[in-house]
Amino acid sequence: MRDVAVIGVGINKWGELWDKSLRDVFVEPALKAIDDAGVDHIDAMYVGCMSSGLFVAQEHLSSLLTDYLGMGPIPCCRVESACASGGLAFRQAYIDVASGANDIVLAGGVEKMTDVDGGGATYALATAADQEYEAFNGVTFPGLYALMATAHMHKYGTTREQLAHVAVKNHANGVLNPEAQFPMEVTVEQVLNSVLVADPLRLLDCSPITDGAAAVILCPLDMAKKIAKNGAAKIVASGHSTDTIAFHSRKDLTEIASTQRAAEKAYKMAGVGPNDIDFAEVHDCFTIAEICVTEALGFFEKGHGGKAAEAGETARDGKMPINPSGGLKSKGHPVGATGIAQIHEVVQQLRGNAGKRQLKNPKRGLAQNMGGSGGSSLVHILEAI
Amino acid sequence: MFAARHWREIPRRYRMEAGKCTTCGKVFFPSRLICDACKNKEFETVTLPDEGEILTYTVIRTPPSGFEDEAPYAVGIVKLGDVQLLTQIVDCEFDKLAVGGKVRVEFRRIQESGKSGILCYGYKCVPA
Numbered sequence: 001m002r003d004v005a006v007i008g009v010g011i012n013k014w015g016e017l018w019d020k021s022l023r024d025v026f027v028e029p030a031l032k033a034i035d036d037a038g039v040d041h042i043d044a045m046y047v048g049c050m051s052s053g054l055f056v057a058q059e060h061l062s063s064l065l066t067d068y069l070g071m072g073p074i075p076c077c078r079v080e081s082a083c084a085s086g087g088l089a090f091r092q093a094y095i096d097v098a099s100g101a102n103d104i105v106l107a108g109g110v111e112k113m114t115d116v117d118g119g120g121a122t123y124a125l126a127t128a129a130d131q132e133y134e135a136f137n138g139v140t141f142p143g144l145y146a147l148m149a150t151a152h153m154h155k156y157g158t159t160r161e162q163l164a165h166v167a168v169k170n171h172a173n174g175v176l177n178p179e180a181q182f183p184m185e186v187t188v189e190q191v192l193n194s195v196l197v198a199d200p201l202r203l204l205d206c207s208p209i210t211d212g213a214a215a216v217i218l219c220p221l222d223m224a225k226k227i228a229k230n231g232a233a234k235i236v237a238s239g240h241s242t243d244t245i246a247f248h249s250r251k252d253l254t255e256i257a258s259t260q261r262a263a264e265k266a267y268k269m270a271g272v273g274p275n276d277i278d279f280a281e282v283h284d285c286f287t288i289a290e291i292c293v294t295e296a297l298g299f300f301e302k303g304h305g306g307k308a309a310e311a312g313e314t315a316r317d318g319k320m321p322i323n324p325s326g327g328l329k330s331k332g333h334p335v336g337a338t339g340i341a342q343i344h345e346v347v348q349q350l351r352g353n354a355g356k357r358q359l360k361n362p363k364r365g366l367a368q369n370m371g372g373s374g375g376s377s378l379v380h381i382l383e384a385i
Numbered sequence: 386m387f388a389a390r391h392w393r394e395i396p397r398r399y400r401m402e403a404g405k406c407t408t409c410g411k412v413f414f415p416s417r418l419i420c421d422a423c424k425n426k427e428f429e430t431v432t433l434p435d436e437g438e439i440l441t442y443t444v445i446r447t448p449p450s451g452f453e454d455e456a457p458y459a460v461g462i463v464k465l466g467d468v469q470l471l472t473q474i475v476d477c478e479f480d481k482l483a484v485g486g487k488v489r490v491e492f493r494r495i496q497e498s499g500k501s502g503i504l505c506y507g508y509k510c511v512p513a
């Protein structure tokens with residue numbers, strides 16, 4: 001396996017992009033990534049997208065997106081693993097380049113979620129759960145994470161306020177991100193007074209519905225050192241694991257075991273541990289998710305994720321900055337694009353290109369992306385070069 | 386076709402039939418073709434107990450389509466014997482719900498399938 005680096009990244013302003021189609025939402029950041037990398041061609045593409053079929057009644061993205069990116073006839077593979085589709089597209093692109101099959105590969109992610117109404121979006125998202133034994137009984141995704149929150153609060157004494165602190169911190173970070181969908185601060189009181197969605201989770205505990213895309217360019221590390229126009233970051237680990245489709249089948253309803261296993265693989269591959277990570281982008285689809293994920297990644301002891309958030313340990317100036325981009329909560333969550341946007345943020349931070357939200361000289365960053373209620377997880381670790 | 390999709394689940398939804406691995410005894414709901422614990426491929430049909438306890442719960446305030454008329458309603462993960470499953474918890478006061486609370490399984494209407502109008506029945510729990 002060859003060493004691989006990321007040499008280009010691109011993202012567009014996320015939000016309710018009424019005037020843009022799925023194809024244009026994707027092509028914009030893909031062109032930016034190609035330009036940022038300074039390459040004149042790409043050899044292959046992997047694109048994460050959870051459900052273009054249900055959101056815009058369009059499948060066959062491999063053809064559509066290469067066509068509109070002006071890159072036909074290169075090979076392209078659309079990748080689906082629910083909300084982890086982007087992270088998995090990145091892993092496939094990494095394996096492709098590492099294997100020697102291709103040199104310059106684009107990993108992208110896209111979701112166009114606002115062409116359907118709220119009920120349609122809820123329905124499409126619920127297909128990431130067990131249709132016959134979860135969704136059939138009337139549970140939603142906020143509902144599944146609410147079940148996780150109730151269990152975590154019962155077992156560890158995690159408080160309602162601690163959940164709110166995750167949202168407050170991520171919105172504070174998002175203010176510094178020009179691409180974020182909701183770059184505004186929120187207070188603990190606002191979170192606690194927002195409308196109940198699924199007890200104990202309220203509207204401001206939930207990531208939004210978003211149109212958006214992101215793309216990154218990978219190539220062999222040796223090539224990156226010669227051609228990278230704006231710097232590069234080395235991919236030092238890729239970990240991937242799955243778990244049961246139904247949340248209720250898990251032994252421990254307070255933990256995300258697929259993330260823990262993916263992280264163990266990634267730490268082993270990179271030869272590092274959680275204490276060697278300078279910052280992380282994690283999958284905060286709901287506030288409780290960030291708490292469980294930071295525990296699964298080993299940043300905090302089991303049951304201590306809420307306390308850490310409340311104490312400011314995960315803030316930009318804390319000992320383990322989590323989601324300097326604003327996370328899914330503030331930046332938005334176009335499901336297939338989220339995993340790639342996390343890599344975008346990690347690379348920008350490591351190259352020192354993160355603008356107002358630049359952390360102080362980070363050397364090693366981690367990205368964690370998961371599907372459904374944790375039925376699939378990806379963990380990637382990148383280093384500055 | 387939705388009719389077939391609901392109909393084939395009837396043994397589980399109406400009669401709480403689970404599959405018990407004939408080698409290691411692990412119980413699956415729904416049953417499956419291979420045991421993840423011991424890789425055995427034979428199962429005997431067993432019926433889940435009709436009483437159990439709540440492991441965690443929530444109240445759905447923003448329902449998915451098809452459940453608009455029922456919201457708010459409680460949903461929980463319930464342990465019935467060796468099996469954990471997700472079910473609505475009905476005929477209950479929300480503020481009396483608790484982890485560890487005892488529940489009993491009842492046969493109830495779950496949803497009406499949109500365009501085809503099929504009435505789908507299944508299991509829900511009530512406080513025991």
Ligand SMILES: [Zn+2]
Pocket residue numbers: 406407408409410411420421422423424425
């Ligand atoms: Zn067995």
